Amino acid sequence: MTLSIPDYIRAIEPYKPGKPLEELERECGIHDSVKLASNENPLGPSPKAIEAIREHLAKLHRYPDGGGFALTAKLAEKIGVSANTIVLGNGSDDVIGMLSRALLCPGDDALMPQPSFLMYAITVRSVGALPLFVPLNDALAVDLEAMLGRVTARTRLVFLCNPNNPTGTVVSTKALEAFLRDLPPAITVVLDEAYIEFVRDPACAMGLKFLDCGRPVVTLRTFSKTYGLAGLRVGYGIMPPELAAILHRIRQPFNASSLAQAGAAAALDDEAFLQRTIRLVHTGLDYLFEQLDRLGVRYFPTQSNFFLIDVQTDADVVFEQMLTQGVIVRSMRSYGYPHYIRINVGLPAENERFVTALGRVLKLT
Numbered sequence: 001m002t003l004s005i006p007d008y009i010r011a012i013e014p015y016k017p018g019k020p021l022e023e024l025e026r027e028c029g030i031h032d033s034v035k036l037a038s039n040e041n042p043l044g045p046s047p048k049a050i051e052a053i054r055e056h057l058a059k060l061h062r063y064p065d066g067g068g069f070a071l072t073a074k075l076a077e078k079i080g081v082s083a084n085t086i087v088l089g090n091g092s093d094d095v096i097g098m099l100s101r102a103l104l105c106p107g108d109d110a111l112m113p114q115p116s117f118l119m120y121a122i123t124v125r126s127v128g129a130l131p132l133f134v135p136l137n138d139a140l141a142v143d144l145e146a147m148l149g150r151v152t153a154r155t156r157l158v159f160l161c162n163p164n165n166p167t168g169t170v171v172s173t174k175a176l177e178a179f180l181r182d183l184p185p186a187i188t189v190v191l192d193e194a195y196i197e198f199v200r201d202p203a204c205a206m207g208l209k210f211l212d213c214g215r216p217v218v219t220l221r222t223f224s225k226t227y228g229l230a231g232l233r234v235g236y237g238i239m240p241p242e243l244a245a246i247l248h249r250i251r252q253p254f255n256a257s258s259l260a261q262a263g264a265a266a267a268l269d270d271e272a273f274l275q276r277t278i279r280l281v282h283t284g285l286d287y288l289f290e291q292l293d294r295l296g297v298r299y300f301p302t303q304s305n306f307f308l309i310d311v312q313t314d315a316d317v318v319f320e321q322m323l324t325q326g327v328i329v330r331s332m333r334s335y336g337y338p339h340y341i342r343i344n345v346g347l348p349a350e351n352e353r354f355v356t357a358l359g360r361v362l363k364l365t
């Protein structure tokens with residue numbers, strides 16, 4: 001078959017998500033495995049969201065509210081912004097895609113740290129634009145000065161992942177202020193805050209503070225992590241109303257399903273679940289760091305629900321060997337760290353299983 005596909009589309013490396021639990025268990029002939037590979041919420045979904053979704057099932061013959069009125073209004077009130085700054089998405093991935101489509105022409109470029117969340121580069125390439133990768137500094141943090149140095153006449157967009165996935169480091173308010181002062185004013189800056197609720201460092205920048213700063217700054221948030229709704233697919237961006245109006249023109253008319261809208265709106269009221277999740281992650285991190293110290297394994301501090309571990313050997317091999325122990329981690333080889341794995345915090349029993357399995361695999365116990 002002859003397919004006429006632009007070269008810039010052919011050049012896109014497919015996004016490789018962590019495999020679904022069931023698939024891995026089938027492949028490896030294991031069961032009762034523990035998945036710590038996709039930064040998900042180990043507590044499951046917000047119970048209030050489940051209840052609201054159940055109640056909505058009988059209305060599935062209707063199209064969703066394409067404007068997402070109720071969820072947008074609720075978010076606006078909760079965050080303290082006006083509703084016309086909010087754009088809902090089929091996950092925040094969807095909003096990342098809309099930003100690339102809205103802001104980039106073929107031949108333009110977009111700056112992003114490396115390594116960082118892989119969808120930035122994929123969406124940039126999908127419109128014929130060029131991702132410009134700026135390596136992290138020695139502390140595995142985003143290097144804003146180096147990013148300024150890479151700006152070209154064709155730069156339209158900057159992606160900052162805060163905290164950065166996969167390293168868990170954050171950009172400070174002070175550093176971001178200096179960056180925005182020196183960056184040409186027409187360049188849109190995106191702060192992807194998928195994990196912002198887990199941050200403990202008071203110096204961490206918050207995108208919302210810059211919503212009215214006179215230049216386009218977009219904050220991305222998601223229900224996938226702290227609210228445990230990754231499978232539901234709902235996220236949103238908060239941005240100047242002029243930019244939001246553009247995104248509304250190009251998004252799919254029903255890009256947030258009715259179940260997603262109902263579940264997300266209910267989850268917003270589930271403050272107890274949110275706090276439980278955050279507490280679980282913080283106590284889990286304290287436990288895991290203590291255990292890794294005990295084993296003498298090097299790891300990197302984090303402001304998120306995941307962190308990197310230096311296994312000092314081939315991370316792909318460690319991934320395979322951990323699988324045989326029923327523990328699914330993420331090898332960081334494809335992110336440019338051939339000796340690091342990334343794990344997210346699980347339930348206490350899952351964390352314990354991870355520590356035991358790692359000790360065995362690295363022959364430390």
Ligand SMILES: Cc1ncc(COP(=O)(O)O)c(C=O)c1O
Nearest residue numbers: 091092093117165194222224235
């Ligand atoms: C930094 C970052 N941004 C965005 C996303 C995508 O989130 P969503 O599930 O809302 O599409 C992820 C998911 O892992 C992520 O790590």
